[in-house]
Amino acid sequence: MSGSRNSAVQVKIPVSVKTGYHVNSNKPSEEYLIPLKLTWTATGALEGGEVTYPKPSLEKYEFSEKPLSVFTGNFDLVANFKVAANAPAGPGVAAGKLRYQACSSKACYAPKTIDISIPYQVQ
Amino acid sequence: MSLPRLSAAFATAILLGWILPGCSSGPHTVKAASVKPAQERHEAPEFTLKDGDGKVVHLADYRGKVVLLDFFATWCGPCKIEIPWFTEMERKNKDKGFAVLGVSMDDEGWEVVKPFLAELNVNYRVVIGNDATAQLYGGVDALPTTFLIDQAGKIAAVHVGLASKKDFEDGIQQLLQAPAGGIKPDQALLRTAPHLDPVPARSARAE
Numbered sequence: 428m429s430g431s432r433n434s435a436v437q438v439k440i441p442v443s444v445k446t447g448y449h450v451n452s453n454k455p456s457e458e459y460l461i462p463l464k465l466t467w468t469a470t471g472a473l474e475g476g477e478v479t480y481p482k483p484s485l486e487k488y489e490f491s492e493k494p495l496s497v498f499t500g501n502f503d504l505v506a507n508f509k510v511a512a513n514a515p516a517g518p519g520v521a522a523g524k525l526r527y528q529a530c531s532s533k534a535c536y537a538p539k540t541i542d543i544s545i546p547y548q549v550q
Numbered sequence: 551m552s553l554p555r556l557s558a559a560f561a562t563a564i565l566l567g568w569i570l571p572g573c574s575s576g577p578h579t580v581k582a583a584s585v586k587p588a589q590e591r592h593e594a595p596e597f598t599l600k601d602g603d604g605k606v607v608h609l610a611d612y613r614g615k616v617v618l619l620d621f622f623a624t625w626c627g628p629c630k631i632e633i634p635w636f637t638e639m640e641r642k643n644k645d646k647g648f649a650v651l652g653v654s655m656d657d658e659g660w661e662v663v664k665p666f667l668a669e670l671n672v673n674y675r676v677v678i679g680n681d682a683t684a685q686l687y688g689g690v691d692a693l694p695t696t697f698l699i700d701q702a703g704k705i706a707a708v709h710v711g712l713a714s715k716k717d718f719e720d721g722i723q724q725l726l727q728a729p730a731g732g733i734k735p736d737q738a739l740l741r742t743a744p745h746l747d748p749v750p751a752r753s754a755r756a757e
Contacts (some may be wrong), residue, residue: 454609459624460626490631533712534628535692
């Protein structure tokens with residue numbers, strides 16, 4: 428990604444969930460479920476970073492009485508940054524953590540956190 | 551301005567499930583498809599964990615009883631289906647030499663587990679698990695994972711994921727009716743737990 432000072436930049440982060448599994452959406456339909464959440468730990472010369480999540484799907488599973496708000500298949504997270512006014516020209520990296528918790532229709536897996544890194548270039 | 555692409559790979563588990571052969575011989579009529587013949591059972595690994603009152607619990611304390619050992623977590627939907635079954639099974643069978651022992655795999659510990667147990671009116675003993683205990687039982691990456699242990703302390707059945715209530719009930723009755731025999735504990739090999747591929751979390755990389 429590259430951008431000039433004071434410009435708004437949008438970063439699309441494609442995510443893929445293997446067939447037969449789902450992750451809870453960023454707003455799960457049950458309080459006990461762990462949401463998918465992207466947070467930034469260091470953004471360098473980028474400011475903001477508000478994340479836009481896709482529209483979840485409501486899926487009924489054998490273990491749930493009501494449909495659950497989940498993400499399945501391929502989807503994008505979109506992060507919205509602004510290049511700082513005083514950003515030095517050159518490269519940098521924004522770093523974040525993506526936390527999620529996956530299940531199949533019969534079993535669930537422990538919550539995981541993976542690293543996200545976005546290299547950028549200030550022009 | 552170009553938008554970079556970033557891949558976040560969600561890898562998922564492949565359950566290399568054991569198809570456990572159907573049941574043991576014996577004079578009794580109740581047979582559970584998942585219960586292994588006595589001679590094929592192996593020792594349930596010993597562990598020491600604490601319950602909600604801080605009391606130390608050894609699996610060996612349960613020797614002589616049929617034990618349903620349930621690894622669960624509060625964030626696990628399928629676990630919430632099975633736990634009321636186990637509460638009922640505890641109530642029906644606790645005076646017949648049966649006990650349920652829950653092992654919570656919640657990282658947050660009793661802070662989240664106690665309210666959860668209260669909400670579900672759990673009537674059996676629960677301990678907080680850890681990675682070391684999970685490793686003894688094959689990793690326990692998928693929850694719920696439930697082991698049915700016979701009176702001799704050997705694993706008679708393993709259920710990974712949401713299972714059938716009837717299969718649990720039949721397995722418990724079969725073990726209660728037919729005390730385990732066969733292999734002596736010191737002859738058993740500790741390799742009875744199912745092998746599960748972990749859910750690998752891979753770092754996202756910019757393309």
